[in-house]
Amino acid sequence: MLEMNGFSAWVLVDEIELPEYEIQDFMGKKEVTCWIPSEAGKQFTVAWRDPVGLVETAGYLNVDGTPCGAKHMYSSSQRPGRRVDTVQKSSVSTSSTTERPLSFARLELTDDDLYLNVPASPRLGEIRLDIFEVKIQGETTFAQPGMPPDTQILHERTKKVAEHRVKLGHETHCREKRFVAINKVRHISTFIFSSKRKRSETYDANHIIDLTKEDEDRSEWKRPKLEIKSEAVKVEIKTEVKFETVAEPVTSFQPYREVIDLTSFDLVRLRMKALRVTDIYWFKDIDILNREYIVATIADPVTGTQYLRLDGGYVDKRMTPQNPSASQITLKPADSQNIAFILPSLPQTHRFGIRIRKLMEHSKCSTDSSAPILLNLAIAAWAVHEYAPMYRLWEHKCHWWASFIMRLMQNASFCKPVIQDVSVRQPTWDIQVYDEDTDKWGLLNIQTLQVTVLDDITTKFNTHSLDAMNRINKASTIVQNYEKHQRTVDEETRRADEATQRADEAKQRADEARRLVDEVKKRTEAERRADEAARKAADVERELEKLRVQLAQMTATSPAHE
Structure with a gap:
């Protein structure tokens, strides 16, 4: 599978x-x-x-x-x-x-x-x-x-x-x-x-060349042993290159169904740590829908200050990252309960046409080492959203969604409220729920359950924060191991290239040795032929000498002619 x-x-x-x-x-x-x-x-x-x-x-x-x-x-x-x-x-x-x-x-x-x-x-x-x-x-x-x-x-x-x-x-x-x-x-x-x-x-x-077979972890490249033998010269060259090839690691690191490219993960990890949350605002649109949402100020050392809006269930269908300042608002149910997009600046009361925004609460985040990063805010929004399987019954209760994000970040000691509307201190905690026993809908007041609900959400937040950091650390370890493996492969490849170069040089020397051997053979053959010719010439000279002696003897014994 x-x-x-x-x-x-x-x-x-x-x-x-x-x-x-x-x-x-x-x-x-x-x-x-x-x-x-x-x-x-x-x-x-x-x-x-x-x-x-x-x-x-x-x-x-x-x-x-x-x-x-x-x-x-x-x-x-x-x-x-x-x-x-x-x-x-x-x-x-x-x-x-x-x-x-x-x-x-x-x-x-x-x-x-x-x-x-x-x-x-x-x-x-x-x-x-x-x-x-x-x-x-x-x-x-x-x-x-x-x-x-x-x-x-x-x-x-x-x-x-x-x-x-x-x-x-x-x-x-x-x-x-x-x-x-x-x-x-x-x-x-x-x-x-x-x-x-x-x-x-x-x-x-x-x-x-496939070096990663199923049934072997080790591969060898060998050049054959080359031997040149002659009476005059003997050259022996042996080159052997051996290294171990390890299959490249395959990683399925999928935090919250997002795929991270391990080749650039270190940059992503450093970038993630650099995106710090400095302020969290809770706004309410005073109109017929009374939408409430969160806007976070993100300190980005690369692009400057950014503003991230988190909405619990509805989003302006015209508002996109390419068009964040749509002047006309038409709301529709969102495909996802957690909506986030970047705003160019902090929303003002006159922004987006006829809407008037009311600041419900403003929390200032820590500036020391405990300052929250964007990942903390994302997990907080996710923990609030996933608190209960019946959350779909609360999708219109944006007050519940926005307020608990603020409480969760404060409860985790990430921020402290500096401005708070009086209505925030006395919220209405009535939600519509369905009773399966009576087959009826009714109102449930959960104000008395606030402490329990917040504790449950905080537990989920802490658990998934730890899980996310473990995944990040695990992925970081995988990246480090991958880079170490890559360096090992590069080093072994370099050694193999050097060995190949040495083998090529040895082959050149072997070719030169062959040439010398051929020259020696030719010189030896020439000397042999010269000796053979000299021997034959000496034999001919001896035969001529014998003939001259015989001729002289014959001349001496012959009678003189008158």
Whole structure:
């Protein structure tokens, strides 16, 4: 089972989960990949799960590079108590009442040269699931999604990227399906199941050597022993380079479902510590809604003073980080109970059109080492929001939300009130609650529960603050270990490069030695030939001398002619 950002996904064959191998996490791309075994002719199902259901999502299936439709999953708030947290997709719809099942099939190979230049898709043998946060726009009619081709032929000399591909089975009837039009909000995670195993031949074809096999942690590069022998010169060179390659650490550090890039985590951590909260303001918009919210002054050494607004349940739909000073206010229910955005300056009473703001309370934060940072304020807002499962019944009680953030920060000794409206000292603590026994709604006065509620929220705040710091420290340790490992790898790489350079120099010396050997051989051969020629010349000279002696003797014994 693969996991990423709170989601999990797996592939089933005969209702049994396939094992996953060579799992790799790519946090920067929010992607996790693996290799799965496949068998031709077997139908398969892709399943994924979201146990929490914080947002509405959809999973988009893509096989062999072809989009094959999507399936939608509701959030917990949309279907409280009735939500299905696991979705399966085993077919591609061909109409609202028919579908074709997904199955593995063998690649079809041919020796026909007409297919020699037909390239194999790099996505062949790949099952890809992309999870997105989505918003439903409404029901729509059926639209045919993409479908893998029924036949796909490759030349037998084409480099195989996979043994199997995905093929659709025969069309069958199914229960009538409903289809909705959706808009993608953001990418959450991607799961890739591949039936093509990353073999060394594939790496070699791309000039890449795989040094991290599943069954070995140690790799050796060796150059062969080179020996040159002759009667005149003997040269022996041996070069051996050995180093240990450690797999790069994969980290799933996800505090509150935010992914942090470990390569720049130290900068993020230092930046986080630098963002200190200096003042916390509790404002109330005196209008028909009487909205109450928190504005915090953030001291940023890089960009200067910033103002962060925290709202409990509603937000101006025109107010965005790009347009924070919208002059007209139209309120709508927010998708999230905790809304935060940056204001260019502290809100004034005349700001945002006709609204008049009343300062309910102003707390000054500590300036010493106990001064709160932005992370403390974020966890405080989260702790107040997550205090009780029934908080959704209190979403309109912004007074409760804003006041408890102030009390929590004060209770944690982060700040002290310097200005406080008289109404803050005598709040109305009536909330609407639903009584399951009587099946009626009623008012509950929680003013007497203020101390207990604040203690519970403070406990949750302390627990999650400690957990967040532990996660940060753990991530920092991972970064340090990663950097240490990277330095080790760089050092070993440098040593390997130096050893390679020494081996090249030794090879040059060996070549020079060969040249000297050849010269010695040539010189020896020339001397041998010269000696042979001199010997032959001496033999000829001796033969001539003998002939001269014989000639002289013959001349001496011959009678003289008259």
